[in-house]
Amino acid sequence: MRRFTVYDSLSREIRLFVPITPPKVGMFVCGLTPYDEAHLGHGRTAVVFDVVARALARWGYRVFYVQNVTNIDDRLIARGGERGIDPLKLAERHFLAWHLAMETLGVRSVNYYPFATDYLPEILAQVEALVSKGFAYPAEGSVYFDVARFPSYGALSGQRLDAARTGTRIEAEPGKRAPEDFVLWKAARPGEPSWESPWGPGRPGWHIEDTAITGRLLGARYDLHGGGLDLKFPHHEAEIAQAEAATGERPLVNYWMHAGMLQFKGEKMSKSVGNVVSLQGTIGRYGPMVVRFFYLNAHYRSPLDFVEGKSLEEAREAYDRLAQPAGRLAEALARSGPERAGRELPAEVATAATGLPNSLDETLAEDFNSRAAIAGLFGWARTVQEWLPHLDALSGSAISTLEAPFRWGRDVLGLFEATDASAGRERLDPLVRVVLSARTRARERKEFAEADRLRADLLTAGIRLEDRGAETEWHAVREPES
RNA sequence: GCCGAGGUGGCAGAAUGGUUAAUGCGACAGACUGCAGAUCUGUUUCCUGGGGGUUCGAUUCCCUCCCUCGGCUCCA
Incomplete structure (x- = not known):
């Protein structure tokens, strides 16, 4: 196993990586909530952690890489309602598109994509454990984590509760004791997808699914947790609090990695800002390898401008x-x-x-x-x-x-992989050769006007020629339309 | 306001307590070519946000200020 260092966001220093049980490495990265098409920013995080997993595998570690899929949440319910589609179906549809994009981009290191709703027993067990240990309290059919009971809350992000409180958007959530308390189990409103629980019908809060999944698949403590920088607070903070409180074991994660944001027009690319550029569309236009190269051409922690x-x-x-x-x-x-x-x-x-x-x-x-x-x-x-x-x-x-x-x-x-474009090249090659031989004959007769005309015609068709002595090579100037 | 990440040449973007601060893109010139392209060679001069401090020496470490971005319960 090769020794390597990694910047750990929790300790805020570059540390030598030591797995809990070498050579195994448990790795978890927050996936997306597939309520809409993925954008370029999502792709960055996926590629960054793909390289991490690939490198670890090459260096002799045995990586088990899990990326969750939040297939139930407010945005999915809202979007499903607008379109008259079951939110779970909507999530599945967008996830399939995401998975296809990942395949094209060469992101193949993820071993397992668990869906949140497949872990209801683990989620309920964890919430119940938190309630029985006094870290969580039920109110109005929901269950909240009592942040005041977990003193190290805020350690990852450096947030102090008193400071954070001033800027907090206080939602009108009846029964919540403190604004920083976060929801573990959310009471269902009529018509929403729901599951039975000791507190009545409801669904999991956003944070709990991750720790329920990792608890089951990676254990109470694991090696590496990744995600976008924007998830550091409150999401990852909540993960630490609820998991460590529920199991009594700490730390939940030995190394926290956060990928820098992709910025577009001076701001983070995000749905809510409205400055998104489609991942699929960009892959189609430039080819997956160019997109991948663009991501990896910057350090993963730096902001990257698009x-x-x-x-x-x-x-x-x-x-x-x-x-x-x-x-x-x-x-x-x-x-x-x-x-x-x-x-x-x-x-x-x-x-x-x-x-x-x-x-x-x-x-x-x-x-x-x-x-x-x-x-x-x-x-x-x-x-x-x-x-x-x-x-x-x-x-x-x-x-x-x-x-x-x-x-x-x-x-x-993950660069230099053959893509659809190169497959198209093989199909076109015999045809292009026919034109090339005509042009080569013209050049031999010094009929350069004719030779240049053929070259220009091929360029209009999207094929660029390059003469190397007697040989002529050709390249597709643009991706074939499909 | 609080917390965090950044500020490097025309642009993107690395690295480092110490002779000429990577690499790529772009631009210019030359070689090659019928031409173009690709490639090679060279050039692109005072490039490390401002001000203090530590040091023989800082862009690198410390302090402070300015600016940008992110987070402050929707976020990859």
Whole structure:
């Protein structure tokens, strides 16, 4: 197991990571409430923690990664009511879309997506435990957590209750003793989905599902909890309070990781601000790998600005600089096979290639500095560019050696994966070749006007040509419309 | 108001108690090319929010101020 450090939001310092029972790592990340289409901000958090899980797996840890799905809550009920759809069905529909987006983005490290409503017995048991231990009280069919009974409440966010209170939006919730008390079990209003409980029909509060799920799947204490920075207070604070109060064991979580917000037009991208950009739509327009690269090109804790018409264009240019040599190596290897004889690499190049993945691991092992690792890949791309013209002379194992750092990028960062666009390329290739051979003949006859006309026509069709000596390569300028 | 995260070149964005502060994008020039593109080479000069302090030396550590963003029970 590789040693690595991580910034823990609770202690506010970078700490060496030590699992409770090595090599196992229990990892939980707050998922979304799928009441609407996912936006670019959601994608960032998902990709950030995907890389964390991928890296841990590579480094010899056995990760069990759980991401919950809040499939019952006020927004779902409201949205379902507007559309005349059962909220649970609505949640399921949006979750399927999310899952598809994750698949496209290469987020495949999540082992399990538990739905809140599948954990009603655990939720009820936890609420009952809190009531019987005096940490929670029923009122008007609901149950509230008594924050005053949990003195360390606020430790994660640094919030002090007296200070927080001034800015608190005090909702008219009858029976609540203090404004900071949060709801564990919410009495059902007529027509709402509800479950039976000792306090009457109702549904779980937002915070309790996570600790009910982790209690069941990861135990009373586990290693790593992630989520967006906006969830730190009150959500994660509430998780700590209710879980530690219910089980009597602490700490609930050994390492808290919070991902920085994606900002758009100077503010956090969010539904309530109304500045959202669709995740699916952006993936469709730029391709999943460019979106992924955009996220990982910044440190996960920093705020990341999304500028329409600029950020992803820039990311595409930068990503292509890596993907192009990576792709040519993969193609060459597919053609030649690793067994083919040929020239070997000079010793210093081979040493650099085989050593780089390890140093990239070291870089990433310092609080998941993906940007610094990417910088290392750029340096390698430059070296590989020098070898691209000589690929056919190289042995299969030499090409494979050149590819090693890019394989690291694929395994850990999830970049350089074949996408639908490259599948489309295979279909188009024979057709494009027909035009190319006509153009090559024209060029041989120095009929450049004709050759340029063919090049221009292909460009209109979305295909850009690049002459490399006698050979001509082609690239799709835009994603195929689907 | 309180709590937290940030302020780095034209832009994005890393790192570090110490010779020229990564990397990418963009721009400019050269090589290559029939041209273009891609690639390579070079250039992009005084780039670390302001002011104090600690230090032989700070962008890095400490204090303070300013600015931006997030949270303060809807949030990834």
